[in-house]
Structure formats: C-alpha cells, structure tokens
Amino acid sequence: MLTYNDIITLRDKLANGEIDLESAQAQYWKDFKEEQRSWHTKDWKERKAKIIKDKCEICGSKETLTLQHRSHPKSYSEYLREIKRSYTNEYIENNSEIDKSKFRDHILENYDYMPTPLCPSCMGKNPNIRVSKIPRYRCGDCKHEFDEAVYRSAIEMISIFYEDEDAYEVRDKCFVSKDKWENIHNLSNVRYWYQRQQAINKDAEKIGKEAFLLYLNDTIKYLSFEDTITACKKCAFNYDINRMELCPECKQYYKGLQYPTCIQCLPDEKRKAAIESIGFAKEMREIHKRLGID
Ligand SMILES: [Zn+2]
Ligand SMILES: [Zn+2]
Ligand SMILES: [Zn+2]
Numbered sequence: 538m539l540t541y542n543d544i545i546t547l548r549d550k551l552a553n554g555e556i557d558l559e560s561a562q563a564q565y566w567k568d569f570k571e572e573q574r575s576w577h578t579k580d581w582k583e584r585k586a587k588i589i590k591d592k593c594e595i596c597g598s599k600e601t602l603t604l605q606h607r608s609h610p611k612s613y614s615e616y617l618r619e620i621k622r623s624y625t626n627e628y629i630e631n632n633s634e635i636d637k638s639k640f641r642d643h644i645l646e647n648y649d650y651m652p653t654p655l656c657p658s659c660m661g662k663n664p665n666i667r668v669s670k671i672p673r674y675r676c677g678d679c680k681h682e683f684d685e686a687v688y689r690s691a692i693e694m695i696s697i698f699y700e701d702e703d704a705y706e707v708r709d710k711c712f713v714s715k716d717k718w719e720n721i722h723n724l725s726n727v728r729y730w731y732q733r734q735q736a737i738n739k740d741a742e743k744i745g746k747e748a749f750l751l752y753l754n755d756t757i758k759y760l761s762f763e764d765t766i767t768a769c770k771k772c773a774f775n776y777d778i779n780r781m782e783l784c785p786e787c788k789q790y791y792k793g794l795q796y797p798t799c800i801q802c803l804p805d806e807k808r809k810a811a812i813e814s815i816g817f818a819k820e821m822r823e824i825h826k827r828l829g830i831d
Contacts (some may be wrong), residue, residue: 538568541760549755551746558746565753581760588762589689591770595783601770605777608764610755621737624744625729628736635728638762641695644732648712648722650694654686698724759800 539547544565551561583606592599656664657675663677664686672684688798689697689706698707707724714720722730758764768776775781781791785800792799800811 538578539565539755540578540791541584541757544753544757544760548750548757550758551753552750557740558749562749584760588765590767592767593772595767595768595772595776596788598769598771602760602767603773604765605768605773606759606765608759610759611752613748613752615829616751616755617745620748620751621733622745624740625733628739630731632732632735635732637699640728642693642729644695644712644724644727645691647715648727649715650691651713652688652690653709653713654713656681656686657683657687660687676748692723779806 547556547561548562551558552619554669555631556564568800589602591602593602604661654664655663656674656679658681659679660675661676661678664683665677670734671696672682674684675682677831685711694707694711697704702725705800710721710723710726712722712727714722720726720730732766739774772783775791776794779791780794782791782794784790784802786798786802790799790801798806
C-alpha cells in the first residue's frame with residue numbers, strides 16, 4: 538500500500554511523463570485491497586494524530602474523537618466514464634460524417650435486428666395481434682385486416698436513417714447488441730456507441746491517464762485531511778449515517794444537513810408541518826414493515 542507521499546510522487550511522475558499509465562496503475566494497485574483501507578496504515582494514523590483536535594468541533598465533547606471527512610473521493614471508473622463521455626462528445630462534433638459502409642458492417646456484425654411488424658396497406662407500426670380472430674392482425678391506423686405483417690430489412694432501415702435520421706421509420710429501438718449487455722438501441726443510439734468506441738480507441742492512453750490523474754488528485758486531497766473536521770463519536774455517526782449535524786441555534790438537538798435548524802428551533806408554522814410529515818413517514822414505514830416490503 539502506497540503512503541500519502543508515495544502517491545504524490547507517483548502522481549507527479551505520471552503527470553510529467555516519467556512513467557506510463559500502465560506502470561503507474563500497476564504500482565498504485567499492487568497490494569491494494571478494498572478491506573485494507575488507507576486508515577489502517579501506519580502512515581495514515583501518524584498524519585491523522587497531528588491534525589485531529591482535542592475536542593469535537595460540532596458539540597465540544599472530548600469523547601472518542603474521529604476525523605470526519607466532508608467529501609469522499611470518486612472512484613477511478615467514475616472518472617473514466619466522465620472523461621470518455623467528454624472525448625466522445627468532442628469526437629462527434631468533429632466527425633459528423635461517418636463511413637457509411639463501415640457503419641453498416643458494424644451494425645450487421647454486432648447487433649441482432651428485431652424488426653417492427655408493419656401494416657401492408659399503410660406501413661403503419663400499429664398492427665394489433667388478435668388472439669381468437671382471423672385474420673390475425675388488424676391495423677390500428679387504417680383498420681386493414683391481414684394475416685401477414687410486413688417487415689423492413691436492416692439494410693432498408695440503415696438507408697432510411699442516412700436520408701433522415703429522425704425519420705419516423707427508424708426511431709424504434711429494434712437493434713439488440715450481441716454482447717453480454719444486450720442493449721436495445723435505435724440507430725441513433727447505435728451510432729453514438731459506435732462513435733464513442735472510435736473516440737476511445739483513438740485516445741485510449743490519453744483518456745486513461747487523464748482519468749487516473751483526476752482520481753489520484755482526489756485521493757491525495759482525501760488523504761491530506763484537507764476537508765475534515767474533528768467530531769466525537771455521536772456527531773460523526775449522525776453526520777455519516779443519519780446525514781445530521783448539531784443545530785446551530787440551540788446547539789442541543791441534531792438536524793438534517795439540508796435544513797437550517799432543528800425542528801424545535803423552526804418557526805411555529807413550519808414546525809407543525811415538519812412534525813406532521815415526519816409522523817406520516819413513520820406511519821408509512823410501519824405499514825411497509827407489516828407488509829414485509831421494508
Ligand atoms: Zn460532538
Ligand atoms: Zn394500416
Ligand atoms: Zn435547534
């Protein structure tokens with residue numbers, strides 16, 4: 538497990554190109570275990586001891602003090618997703634023309650096409666299947682009755698899409714990806730994911746590096762205790778689990794982080810409304826418990 542200073546060194550080396558992304562990640566994730574969080578390391582404990590104050594900054598208590606983080610770092614995969622999205626958007630802006638035959642091959646190779654049944658008379662998309670009547674279909678638009686629906690081929694769909702990508706005919710999500718995700722897409726979605734893949738292939742190393750640097754910076758900030766306060770066990774618990782802190786008015790009761798004061802310190806009218814809505818929430822919880830849907 539790398540220490541705080543190790544991570545800063547690693548970040549700097551990666552940022553100025555002294556090491557590549559692959560070896561930076563290998564170093565960072567070597568011996569990296571989820572259960573062995575940073576606060577179990579000697580480095581963390583030593584640095585924490587220097588920063589923690591001698592009483593709770595919320596209520597003044599001196600009992601069982603902890604350093605409480607106000608913000609938590611995002612995961613690498615979250616950063617990666619964000620960076621991929623912005624590279625994709627930029628790529629799409631600069632590459633609005635796509636190679637039609639390559640795109641067509643991509644669709645046919647990577648997607649199953651589930652065509653929408655159409656009315657043979659008006660080509661509408663609303664043939665209703667009838668369970669006990671013959672002919673089997675009745676068109677919801679033109680009322681034509683028929684046995685066999687007609688279907689557009691994938692190739693036809695693609696060429697309509699090239700003519701007008703917002704055309705009524707090609708809006709349906711009728712392409713299912715053959716990978717394990719089985720994503721259901723319409724042709725606009727298919728093109729987005731196709732262009733996204735091209736954007737990622739083009740700048741894979743850059744994207745990974747950018748995301749990893751952001752992640753390291755976030756982790757460094759977290760490990761630096763920059764955004765922390767010293768809290769007693771009770772205040773820490775209320776903050777973390779209940780999202781509550783001590784009311785600044787009375788300094789006696791806790792309040793939700795989103796509210797300015799505790800319920801007791803609210804003006805009369807608002808207090809009544811708050812108590813009512815809490816009562817209602819409690820009642821609902823009771824009902825859910827009894828029904829076993831808690
Ligand atoms: Zn406290
Ligand atoms: Zn019809
Ligand atoms: Zn209060």
